[in-house]
Amino acid sequence: MRDMAIIDVVDLVKTYPGQVHAVRGLSFSVEPGTIFGLLGPNGAGKSTTVRILATLSAPTAGRAEVAGFDVAMHPQEVRRRIGYVAQGSAVDLHATARENLHLQGRLYGMRGVELTRRVDELLELFQLAGAANRLARTFSGGMKRRLDLAMGLVHRPRVLFLDEPTTGLDPESRAALWHEVDRLARETELTILLTTHYLDEADRLAGRIAIVDEGRIVAEGTPDELKRTLRGDRVSVELVAFSELQTGVEVLRGVQGVDEVAIEGRTLHTQVPQGGRAVPVILQALDRAGVAVAQVSVSRPSLDDVYLSLTGKSMVSKDPAEGGRKLEVAGV
Amino acid sequence: MSFFNDVRPLFLRLVRYTVRMPVFMVIGVVQSILWLVLFGQLFQRVVQIPGFEAESYLQFLAPGITIMTALFGSAHSGMGTLIDIERGVMDRLLVTPASRGALMAARVLHAGALVVFQGAVILCASLAMGARPGAGVVGVLVVLLAAGLLGCAFGALSNAIALIARRQETVLAAMNFIILPLTFLSGIMMSAALMPAWIRRVAALNPANWAVVAARAGFEGSDWGAVGLNLVWLSLFALACGWLATRAFDRYRRTI
Numbered sequence: 001m002r003d004m005a006i007i008d009v010v011d012l013v014k015t016y017p018g019q020v021h022a023v024r025g026l027s028f029s030v031e032p033g034t035i036f037g038l039l040g041p042n043g044a045g046k047s048t049t050v051r052i053l054a055t056l057s058a059p060t061a062g063r064a065e066v067a068g069f070d071v072a073m074h075p076q077e078v079r080r081r082i083g084y085v086a087q088g089s090a091v092d093l094h095a096t097a098r099e100n101l102h103l104q105g106r107l108y109g110m111r112g113v114e115l116t117r118r119v120d121e122l123l124e125l126f127q128l129a130g131a132a133n134r135l136a137r138t139f140s141g142g143m144k145r146r147l148d149l150a151m152g153l154v155h156r157p158r159v160l161f162l163d164e165p166t167t168g169l170d171p172e173s174r175a176a177l178w179h180e181v182d183r184l185a186r187e188t189e190l191t192i193l194l195t196t197h198y199l200d201e202a203d204r205l206a207g208r209i210a211i212v213d214e215g216r217i218v219a220e221g222t223p224d225e226l227k228r229t230l231r232g233d234r235v236s237v238e239l240v241a242f243s244e245l246q247t248g249v250e251v252l253r254g255v256q257g258v259d260e261v262a263i264e265g266r267t268l269h270t271q272v273p274q275g276g277r278a279v280p281v282i283l284q285a286l287d288r289a290g291v292a293v294a295q296v297s298v299s300r301p302s303l304d305d306v307y308l309s310l311t312g313k314s315m316v317s318k319d320p321a322e323g324g325r326k327l328e329v330a331g332v
Numbered sequence: 333m334s335f336f337n338d339v340r341p342l343f344l345r346l347v348r349y350t351v352r353m354p355v356f357m358v359i360g361v362v363q364s365i366l367w368l369v370l371f372g373q374l375f376q377r378v379v380q381i382p383g384f385e386a387e388s389y390l391q392f393l394a395p396g397i398t399i400m401t402a403l404f405g406s407a408h409s410g411m412g413t414l415i416d417i418e419r420g421v422m423d424r425l426l427v428t429p430a431s432r433g434a435l436m437a438a439r440v441l442h443a444g445a446l447v448v449f450q451g452a453v454i455l456c457a458s459l460a461m462g463a464r465p466g467a468g469v470v471g472v473l474v475v476l477l478a479a480g481l482l483g484c485a486f487g488a489l490s491n492a493i494a495l496i497a498r499r500q501e502t503v504l505a506a507m508n509f510i511i512l513p514l515t516f517l518s519g520i521m522m523s524a525a526l527m528p529a530w531i532r533r534v535a536a537l538n539p540a541n542w543a544v545v546a547a548r549a550g551f552e553g554s555d556w557g558a559v560g561l562n563l564v565w566l567s568l569f570a571l572a573c574g575w576l577a578t579r580a581f582d583r584y585r586r587t588i
Contacts, residue, residue: 056427089420094349099345103342
């Protein structure tokens, strides 16, 4: 598989001055024409990895090849073949959408009719044709993001890096961008490397996912494979009273097959081999301890649970737009 | 050549910024014309001091104020680079195969072009107020050339400081600390013949003074030897500053 990989990363290390270890020996490879997701919390080393692959930063150690060229040895060759959409919009606010795209194209050596045609095509593709001659500072967050994406594609790259593409977007713009990315991957030969701290985003878009934690990859596979690594089901018990949470946790830990309990609001989450069998036992135990239960549910594990089980940490985001779950680990 | 292909669109991008947000450029011009009027009036009789080289102070001041504007107009060029870095624009440009030298050169040329335009307006105003270049159009062009070279030099210096310090406050403080003394330790407002000896010695090493000597001698058409010599010094200084900015840019790229 390595031979046909379009992105090949081997033992990548990046250490910043002051012994800040952003990336600590990362390896993965991406097949052409797929979407690969680097999933992990803020500060896991995802952005640093992408910055190295996009030739912005030099690796401290290790090797990375993109589109057949080593990023450290042949950065110009890599640059010609990649598009990079950074975390946060990087459009020229005092230029129009058309001017932004035009400049970007010029820097890839495009010009004349070819460039004009490509710019028109992208404006159309990303629903910016109506706003083509408006200054980008008048754009909404979603429009700026679409322009960022269009700018990353102006020279028809083989690989596109998307660093946290939907962070800070409202849910509607997020869904629209997902749709765009999905379509790009389906309708073109483009390979996309996506970083995200949204589990649902990785689940929805990426064919393969590597979970990154503290500069290392802790698991890799398709979303389904990763979910399968978790034995059994997730049982969620919502209690009636906050005051009974601690008792609830202790009771649950006493149940056979339960070894970890996470708290989210008034709800306790746990992982059991067989949800159907565990629920009556859990309910009985809670009843005996006098803990009142409002609701019980059993579900197949999500990437959330995979992350939790792999790192012992939950992915906590301060971003209110995320809509993700906030989990706290209450015991091991 | 990638460099020349890339400099043009990058330079035009910056020109577009200035055209769309002309407030700083306009303030620079208005302020300079104000200096021209105020100092022109205030120091009217300075020319009567024996040994002063000109007969009309306005005539003497016009090239000087143009050079002073070049100094002040280019000193904050590095702020734009820092804003580009902050907004992610720099990263976006660095990911393209664009010539690294062109990225810096566009900034420096923009600083030069900006002060040439400001200088042209100021010289027009001074002509309207009665200044007469002895060397005619050529005189005006020499003044603008000197201003442009000085603008490129200090634009590059400002970028070098910006890329090393990476703080807007530092750029402001450092450049203000440099340019104000350079203004007064030069012949911008006072005839060299009437300077105290120590200032004259310092001024001989001051790039702003080289610019003003070349500009004034060219404006009057009085001493083409001085024009040539000082323009050479000024060009060398601009090249040195450009080299410094390029080095600072390389260093910046290695540390991100």
